[in-house]
Amino acid sequence: MLLRMSNLFLRTLREDPADAEVPSHKLLVRGGFVRRAAPGVYSWLPLGKIVLENVSAVVREEMNRIGGQEVLLPALLPREYYEATDRWTEYGDTLFRLQDRKGADYLLGPTHEELFTLLVKGEYSSYKDFPVTLYQIQEKFRDEARPRAGILRGREFHMKDSYSFDIDDEGLQRSYDAHRAAYVRVFDRLGLEYVVVKATSGAMGGSASEEFLAVAPSGEDTFVRSTGSDYAANVEAVSTPAPAARPVEGLPEARKHHTPDTPTIESLVRFLNDAGLGRSFTAADTLKNILVKVRRPGGTDWEVIGVGLPGDREVDMKRLEASLDPFEVALLEEADFAAYPFLVKGYIGPGALLSNKLRYLVDPRVVEGTAWVTGADEADHHVVDLVCGRDFTPDGTVEAAEVRDGDPSPDGDGTLYTARGIEIGHVFQLGRKYADAFSLDALGPDGKPRRVTMGSYGIGVSRVVAAIVEQSHDDKGIVWPRQVAPADVHVVGTGKGEQIEVALRVARELADRGVRVLVDDRKGVSPGVKFTDAELLGIPTGVIIGRGLADGVVELRDRATGERSEIALDAVVDTVAAVVAES
RNA sequence: CGGGGAGUAGCGCAGCUUGGUUAGCGCGCAUGCUUUGGGAGCAUGAGGCCGCGGGUUCGAAUCCCGCCUCCCCGACCA
Incomplete structure (x- = not known):
């Protein structure tokens, strides 16, 4: 290969583009690798196209190595397939929709589970045909609410998506493991620094799921790592280690105190420490109770539940939602408080919740034998030494508290700290969601149909290009690893x-x-x-x-x-x- | 959807507060001469619906009203 700059379609820019913030955006534009065509939509110029192909080639080699077969499905898809799985509505505004001249609805594919499932259904019908893994490298379309950071998060992007089809759960696990290993080889070959984190399955409706995150300060995903091990996880997936239960015998009795003007944790702690109780309190000694309402997706009835967590921790709504998945979670409105007169805002305690049959879930740190300062369900009053397992018994635990730097790692080694990452790969065990939607069956050796189980696996090829630049540049420009360099x-x-x-x-x-x-x-x-x-x-x-x-x-x-x-x-x-x- | 910022030449920007010559600067581009190891110099030149629409005015890039678009933060998404 020989490229001559005297006639190469390339113009470098001396100055950063005005709309660029992150290094990959600035450098890829300045270096003439890409040009913006529309918000979140980019053209790939000769050098950029070569890089994109180099990354694709590595992905392709590793996909072929695990037996994947490359296909190319259309990006333009009729509405009907996405109706069958509800995604025409579930995807909401993120879906690019259009109509043909007859007024029939179409969409530009954001991902292709439906069509792959139907493709296999149309061709295969015997257990002897499975397992099979198909993949493609193609443009995807998502009408992001806010595209940003150049090609790091575009509305049109290049993605390798693959789908595994197996007869049984063991097969799915093997396909999943093979993909995971292939992804490790891909990202290793590309010279990326990355972590693999457990992900919440989210809207994809899967079970086992892991994300590959390229470590970069400009990343949009916050994850936690351990100082003592290679543990890494999404913040939503971090489970709080529960301390051992302690005996309740000998603990001081719960006592109600008049605590005027203490609607906040901070004011409460200050009041208690000035009250001459013979000991000092911190926010971590208090039990903060918040109320949320939950309902099943698509349901109409909300259930109000109480959530208790140490007072020194903020509520992390994303963690709470992930913990309560698949329930929808919403904050209480004034009307809800009016419907439950026993809830005294600012002074809510476990007592009123439990005696009024509201479900009460607590942070895993609230174990039997721990004593808390908490609301007395009466304005201007708090209870001190309310002991879990003696004075109240929660209905279960929930992960609602923020994760902080220095928290113990769930695997017991070291402490956690937060870092940022760019999601460059995702592996899912979809299970039978899509096979069920389209009745994808294979005839077994006994002559009876078996429902096929699937996995879905993505690599953001164009995003990988940007992630490489994020990790490999200096003040003068890009430093391409040789395997992807133009x-x-x-x-x-x-x-x-x-x-x-x-x-x-x-x-x-x-x-x-x-x-x-x-x-x-x-x-x-x-x-x-x-x-x-x-x-x-x-x-x-x-x-x-x-x-x-x-x-x-x-x-x-x-x-x-x-x-x-x-x-x-x-x-x-x-x-x-x-x-x-x-x- | 909430908050903030910005639309002037291919790119980056000034001008607008206080209306008044032919709308300006840097980069880039064209031509000529010089220059050739760290974003060269001189000269000449091409290139503008000053986001769109309306209004005020003798006169609008500039003031007023409406609209559109883009960027950033958040929400959302992954």
Whole structure:
């Protein structure tokens, strides 16, 4: 491969685009890899297209290695398939919808479970045909409420999606494991720093599910890692370790105190510490009770439940929702409080909840034998030493409390800290949701039909390109890992003599040896411009043919380390070919 | 959907408060000469529905009203 900058469709920008915030957005635009066509929609120019194909090639190789077979399904899909699974409505505004000339509804595919399920149903009908894994690399469309960060979160993006079909749960597990292993190989080969976190299954309706997150401060997903192990998880999936239960015997009796003007935890703690009770209190000694209402998806009746958590912790609604999944969760409105007169805002305690038969769920740290300061269900009154298991018994536990840096890791090793990541891959065990929707069965050896079970697995190919840049750049530009770089070598000819001719000759010889070459053969462009462009473009190895040519030497540069060395012109082709071959 | 910001040449911006020549600067682009190891110099030049619509005025990029779009934060999504 030989690309000549004298006629390459490429224009680099000296300044950051005004609308760019994150490094990958700035650099991919400045380097002429992509151009914005519409909000969240990007064109891929020659160098960007090469990078995208390089990433795709790695994904393709690893998918083929686990027996995946590549297909290409349409992006334009009729409404009926998505009606069968309710996603025409479930996906809501995120779905790009359109109509044909007859007024029939279509959509642009955000993902393809339906069509893949139908495809397999149409072709396969015997247990002997399974398992099978199909995949495609294709543009996906999602009308995001707010596209942002360039190609990191677009409305049109490239995705590898694959679907496994198995006869039984063991088969599904094998397919899932194979995909997981393939993803590990893909992201390792791409040189990404990433973590695998347990994900909540969410709207996809699956069971086992893991996300691959590329570690980057610009990432949209917050996850937690442990200082003591390789534990990593989505904040929503972190379970709070419960302390051991303690004996209730010998604990002081619960006593009600008059605590005027203490509607907040902070004011309560201050009041108690000034009250001369002979000990000091912190927010962590208080039990904060909040009320939410829940209902089954699509249901009409709300159930009000109480949630108790240590007073020093904020409520994390996402964790609460994940913990109560699949129930919908909403905060109480004034009308709800009016319907339950025994709820005294600011002074709600377990007593009123339990005696009025409202379900009461508590943080896992609230175990038998722990004593709390909490509301007395009476304005301006709190109870001290209300003991769990003696004075009240919750109906269960719930993960509602925020996770904080320094919390113990669920696996017992080390403490947690939060970090940010870009979701670049996702593996799901879908189970039979889609097979049920379309009655995808295979005839078993006993002549009876069996419902097929599925997995669905995605890699955001275009997002991976941005994630690589997020992780691999410096103040001068991109630093491409060789396996995805638009070229192996950037040969730069600079000077008014025969340098450019020599550069072209060297470039051709390298290309003949199978090296992918970009050569800067532009005339009348000053060396500074060429060097700056080279650093922005980020090709791993540079060969400068310039002022040293008179002495028969050229310069070798390494983009990542900045190392420079001079070598003889005669040796340059062999040397560079060797550098490329061994890296 | 809530909050904030912005629409002026291909890109990045000034001008607007206080209306008044032919709307300006940097980069880029074209031509010529010079220059050639770190975003060169000089000269000449092309390129604008100043987001759209209406209004005020002798006169609007500038003031007023309405609308549209884009960007950022949040919500949402994954």
